[in-house]
Amino acid sequence: MRQTSLVPEFVVTVPEKLEPGKLYVSTRFRTASHLCACGCGNKVVTPLKPAKWHLTVENGLVSLSPSIGSWQLPCKSHYWITKNKVVWSRVFSEDEIKEVLERDAKDLHDYYADRQASRAKRKILARLWAWLRHK
Numbered sequence: 765m766r767q768t769s770l771v772p773e774f775v776v777t778v779p780e781k782l783e784p785g786k787l788y789v790s791t792r793f794r795t796a797s798h799l800c801a802c803g804c805g806n807k808v809v810t811p812l813k814p815a816k817w818h819l820t821v822e823n824g825l826v827s828l829s830p831s832i833g834s835w836q837l838p839c840k841s842h843y844w845i846t847k848n849k850v851v852w853s854r855v856f857s858e859d860e861i862k863e864v865l866e867r868d869a870k871d872l873h874d875y876y877a878d879r880q881a882s883r884a885k886r887k888i889l890a891r892l893w894a895w896l897r898h899k
């Protein structure tokens with residue numbers, strides 16, 4: 765049965781067995797898990813970190829962005845979790861799924877490349893600063 769809403773449950777560790785209709789949020793392990801809202805019984809794990817998912821809590825209502833696309837599951841479910849509501853989105857075609865997966869991989873790559881670049885920049889600045897101070 766398709767879920768129309770997910771109730772957040774804030775936990776330290778996500779339990780082994782999940783209950784349908786619940787979104788388990790572990791802020792310590794920065795992850796959210798739920799059973800696929802289509803009712804297929806598959807576990808959907810969404811890491812809460814940059815270039816992955818972003819969780820917002822507003823008056824006890826949770827929203828996840830971007831959308832949940834279970835392309836790896838047979839059901840290929842695609843939906844948004846907005847203020848505890850499951851907002852169903854259309855199913856993507858194989859080509860669209862490929863495109864999304866490629867974009868995700870690129871985002872992730874860019875994010876870490878950016879981080880590495882700014883770390884290198886900081887190192888150079890620190891060295892320059894140390895050199896200036898010793899002049």
Ligand SMILES: [Zn+2]
Nearest residue numbers: 800802804839
């Ligand atoms: Zn499903």
